[in-house]
Amino acid sequence: MRSVFVAGVGSTAFGRHPDIAIEALAVRAADAAIRESGLDRAEVGALYLGNFVAGPLLGQEVLAGLVADGLGLPQIPCTKVEGACASGGIAFRHAYLAVATGMCDVALAVGAEKMTHADTAAVTSALNCAMDFRSDGVSGLTFPGLFGLAWRLYEERYGATRDQISEVVRKNKGNGLRNPLAQMGADLSRAEIGEARLICDPLRLYDCCPASDGAAAVLLVAADRLADVVPQPVEVIASAQARGSARIAGHPDLCTFEATVAAAQGAYRQAGIDPAEVSFVELHDCFSIAEIIDSEDLGLIPRGQGAAYAAEGRTAVRGDRPINASGGLLAKGHPVGATGLGQIYESVLQLRGTHPNQVKGATIGLTHNLGGTGVACTVNILRATDA
Amino acid sequence: MRSVFVAGVGSTAFGRHPDIAIEALAVRAADAAIRESGLDRAEVGALYLGNFVAGPLLGQEVLAGLVADGLGLPQIPCTKVEGACASGGIAFRHAYLAVATGMCDVALAVGAEKMTHADTAAVTSALNCAMDFRSDGVSGLTFPGLFGLAWRLYEERYGATRDQISEVVRKNKGNGLRNPLAQMGADLSRAEIGEARLICDPLRLYDCCPASDGAAAVLLVAADRLADVVPQPVEVIASAQARGSARIAGHPDLCTFEATVAAAQGAYRQAGIDPAEVSFVELHDCFSIAEIIDSEDLGLIPRGQGAAYAAEGRTAVRGDRPINASGGLLAKGHPVGATGLGQIYESVLQLRGTHPNQVKGATIGLTHNLGGTGVACTVNILRATDA
Numbered sequence: 001m002r003s004v005f006v007a008g009v010g011s012t013a014f015g016r017h018p019d020i021a022i023e024a025l026a027v028r029a030a031d032a033a034i035r036e037s038g039l040d041r042a043e044v045g046a047l048y049l050g051n052f053v054a055g056p057l058l059g060q061e062v063l064a065g066l067v068a069d070g071l072g073l074p075q076i077p078c079t080k081v082e083g084a085c086a087s088g089g090i091a092f093r094h095a096y097l098a099v100a101t102g103m104c105d106v107a108l109a110v111g112a113e114k115m116t117h118a119d120t121a122a123v124t125s126a127l128n129c130a131m132d133f134r135s136d137g138v139s140g141l142t143f144p145g146l147f148g149l150a151w152r153l154y155e156e157r158y159g160a161t162r163d164q165i166s167e168v169v170r171k172n173k174g175n176g177l178r179n180p181l182a183q184m185g186a187d188l189s190r191a192e193i194g195e196a197r198l199i200c201d202p203l204r205l206y207d208c209c210p211a212s213d214g215a216a217a218v219l220l221v222a223a224d225r226l227a228d229v230v231p232q233p234v235e236v237i238a239s240a241q242a243r244g245s246a247r248i249a250g251h252p253d254l255c256t257f258e259a260t261v262a263a264a265q266g267a268y269r270q271a272g273i274d275p276a277e278v279s280f281v282e283l284h285d286c287f288s289i290a291e292i293i294d295s296e297d298l299g300l301i302p303r304g305q306g307a308a309y310a311a312e313g314r315t316a317v318r319g320d321r322p323i324n325a326s327g328g329l330l331a332k333g334h335p336v337g338a339t340g341l342g343q344i345y346e347s348v349l350q351l352r353g354t355h356p357n358q359v360k361g362a363t364i365g366l367t368h369n370l371g372g373t374g375v376a377c378t379v380n381i382l383r384a385t386d387a
Numbered sequence: 388m389r390s391v392f393v394a395g396v397g398s399t400a401f402g403r404h405p406d407i408a409i410e411a412l413a414v415r416a417a418d419a420a421i422r423e424s425g426l427d428r429a430e431v432g433a434l435y436l437g438n439f440v441a442g443p444l445l446g447q448e449v450l451a452g453l454v455a456d457g458l459g460l461p462q463i464p465c466t467k468v469e470g471a472c473a474s475g476g477i478a479f480r481h482a483y484l485a486v487a488t489g490m491c492d493v494a495l496a497v498g499a500e501k502m503t504h505a506d507t508a509a510v511t512s513a514l515n516c517a518m519d520f521r522s523d524g525v526s527g528l529t530f531p532g533l534f535g536l537a538w539r540l541y542e543e544r545y546g547a548t549r550d551q552i553s554e555v556v557r558k559n560k561g562n563g564l565r566n567p568l569a570q571m572g573a574d575l576s577r578a579e580i581g582e583a584r585l586i587c588d589p590l591r592l593y594d595c596c597p598a599s600d601g602a603a604a605v606l607l608v609a610a611d612r613l614a615d616v617v618p619q620p621v622e623v624i625a626s627a628q629a630r631g632s633a634r635i636a637g638h639p640d641l642c643t644f645e646a647t648v649a650a651a652q653g654a655y656r657q658a659g660i661d662p663a664e665v666s667f668v669e670l671h672d673c674f675s676i677a678e679i680i681d682s683e684d685l686g687l688i689p690r691g692q693g694a695a696y697a698a699e700g701r702t703a704v705r706g707d708r709p710i711n712a713s714g715g716l717l718a719k720g721h722p723v724g725a726t727g728l729g730q731i732y733e734s735v736l737q738l739r740g741t742h743p744n745q746v747k748g749a750t751i752g753l754t755h756n757l758g759g760t761g762v763a764c765t766v767n768i769l770r771a772t773d774a
Contacts, residue, residue: 021521055442059524061516062471065762066633069519075649077628078763079477080469084449090466094481101488129448132456134408137446241464246453262462375452376465 001100003223005233006382008037011345014214014333015183016116022054022215023063026112027070029338030217033108034071037219038230041071044219045104047078050091050111051337053126057118067110076104084130085286087111088216088340089241089369089378095220096239096380105222111338112215123211127336130372132247141248144200144208146373147287150254151202154289157255160307162202166193167310168288169206172324175317176331178356181342183212183333207288212333216341218348234351237273237364238381240266244374257374260297264368267379268299273364275299278381280350280359281321282343283368285328291315294368295323298379317357325350325357340369340378351384388487390610392620393769395424398732401601401720402570403503409441409602410450413499414457416725417604420495421458424606425617428458431606432491434465437478437498438724440513444505454497463491471517472673474498475603475727476628476756476765482607483626483767492609498725499602510598514723517759519634528635531587531595533760534674537641538589541676544642547694549589553580554697555675556593559711562704563718565743568729570599570720594675599720603728605735621738624660624751625768627653631761638761646764647684647757654766655686660751662686665768667737667746668708669730670755672715678702681755682710685766704744712737712744727756727765738771 010032012025020028026049034041049064060066064078081090088111095109115123124142131137154160170193176185188206196205226233244259245251251258268275281300285291292306300321301309309315315323326332326346329339347365349355367380397419399412407415413436421428436451447453451465468477475498482496502510511529518524541547557580563572575593583592613620631646632638638645655662668687672678679693687708688696696702702710713719713733716726734752736742742749754767 023519052448053442055440055513055516056446058520059443059512059516060520061439061469062518062633062759062762064470065630065759066519068630069633069637073630075629075631075645077477077480078470078630079481079628082448082467082469083451083465090464093464094466097484097488097490101484101490103484103488125446126442129442129446132410132449132453133445133447241466242462243452243455243460243465244462246449246456250456258462372449372452375449 002102004096004099004220004236005226006218006348007039007221007229007233008033008219009345009348011181011216011342012214013181014212014335017213018117022058022060022112022114023066023070025215026067026110029215030067030071030108030110033217033219036231039106039228042074043106044073044076044108046076046098046107047073048091048094048109049080050087050340051080051113052082052084052087053336056126057122058114083376084371085336086340086369086371086376086378087337092218092341092344092380093239093241093378096236099220099222105225107220109341110217111341113335113337114213115211116213135247144203146248147289148200148203150293151289154255158304162194163190164307164311165288166190168291169193169330171316172285172328172330175325175357176327179327179332182327182331184210185327185331203287209286209329209334212335214333214335214338216338216345218341218344232352233385234348235383235385236380237383238267238271240270241378242266243376246372246375248373251374255293256297257370259374259377260294260370263377263379264298267381271381277364278366279362279364280325281323281366282326282346283323284370285324285330286334291323298368317359322359325359343367343369347382351382389489391483391486391607391623392613393605393735394426394608394616394620395420395606396732396735397423398568398603398729399601400568401599401722404600405504409445409447409499409501410453410457412602413454413497416602417454417458417495417497420604420606423618426493426615429461430493431460431463431495433463433485433494434460435478435481435496436467437474437727438467438500439469439471439474440723443513444509445501470763471758472723473727473756473758473763473765474724479605479728479731479767480626480628480765483623486607486609492612494607496728497604498728500722500724501600502598503600522634531590533635534676535587535590537680538676541642545691549581550577551694551698552675553577555678556580556717558703559672559715559717562712562744563714566714566719569714569718571597572714572718590674596673596716596721599722601720601722601725603725603732605728605731619739620772621735622770622772624770625654625657627657628765629653630763633759633762635760642680643684644757644761646761647681650764650766651685654768658768664751665753666749666751667712668710668753669713669733670710671757672711672717673721678710685755704746709746712742712746730754730756734769738769
């Protein structure tokens, strides 16, 4: 496997983009990544596109080819990949593999989603495509329902409180306020969070990420092309993907996702590092409780202490374990297919030292993208290089 | 790149499967492929699943993970890939790459689709997701419309007749009659074909492939695992994927698909062979005229002579250029995500010498899977090995 570097990143703001088609949104992000790199687009040898629900919500598939058309790329292999909410991370991993295995020297990963044009029932129904329809979907369960169950179990087992979990929301919403790409940053009090409109007991409004439109893109290159890259390159030192059960009853424990654990172990092994060496993390906080579970599954925080860490400020930008300095899914937004690549975008800015919520001394960043009821997960680890 | 071999294949019949879920259909085919190989399923290191319209038609995504669950595979990376009707071929290529690049020693490619439960309007609308919705979809054009245009242009340019093109249908329907997996084999006269119900002028009923349910799977292994493989292995000597325009107006000529030409050139180059060395072909005859265009794009038949070759019987099982001995999409059926893997299944049987429509002396087979309006194409070349 060859060394692989990020040569350029691009992203639209996450939020509402009513007047632009999904493929145009993706082209905007990808064009920015290519231009930033300084490389010629004729050199791109493979394109992977992460998207989840453009079929049901927009009647549009073949997005990989459409985006390549819009970018004016050569007749390269263009592939849409899907693993529910992990689709963006899977696209990144496949572009990484294309370069790492020597298939090509330059590969493009793009993620895109449009959701805000659809009504809540249509969005809920589309997101439920991420469940096993026959075993879970027909029960009437939705994703807030699943994470509500996980919250109840977690609080019962570890004694976490609503106020502690609200601190995840306060932190991420506050981080989002300072991220110009974020959809819903806010300065919220514990009371505003804990007394907000009930969505699915015990989850309240701000415990849930919004529906979003957005696109993000990452251009990857082999080491021997680094001399041609304009911005400070960032090295990809691990990219792992694992699966877990697609059924809720297939998980032995709702306070952990085995796909996260397996992908994290694989990524740490590939990178040759311990969790303690990670400077910051962008993880899949689709719900406030998810951030706590994910941070423990990733080995960053001891089991059962995620809520306490949040309450003590240890996961803040200036804490010893910074999580979701971008605002995360809760505040930055969750345009599903774009989310995993948005995490890479944020991490690259951190490792270049140019993030609006810069983590001091950031040298190693980890991204975590989880799909469905834990059916798919990617964990990537990036490292800063000297300019 | 390491040598890669087919260790096992499996397929359901193509046709109507009203009483079985799509993931169960896929598991049935994949389980057969694994069992045939004699390998332990714990050794499978990656799964790629080709599917196109399970989102819109079944409300079910994350099929890669669901199928892995059903098969009892380890916590491996499981990825759905999509490139419209080329999704199955793309899944095969990615499983091939996983082994060829050394990512794993054993990889599984599965394709599945369920369409016959939905009404014609829903199926047409789902298939139109393969077009650029904004430029072509809104015009009211459907795929029969596109291939009707291609037919008119082809007959104007090359002087092909309805009777000549009907011979493609007669051949494929006849081949289907002898393939136990085929959905709609038939013994049809030229008159029955030429006077059948008009679908989209000049296409009549038998010029169009049916909507189908079905699944097919291929297990691939690295050369150093061949000693453990039970059936006669078949080598994959090329796997290429290319893109073309996603828009109809983006094609310089409707009598050719540039994605096919590019993928074919890439595949012949990788295999180090000429088109003349290919013993038989399974190609993407979604419509009768498509078989003629594809056979010319693949360099198998000189430009403008595809219809004459069919009329002269040269593309029959006993001809000098056998095409779609399986019955092709026209007779075997077109469960979209499964089609590309069904073509590999048929080719492996040919190269083992066990096909119900055996091509004599078959040593090299080519499969061709085309997506959308030519937006994505895969071409694979397989070679027989001695037992």
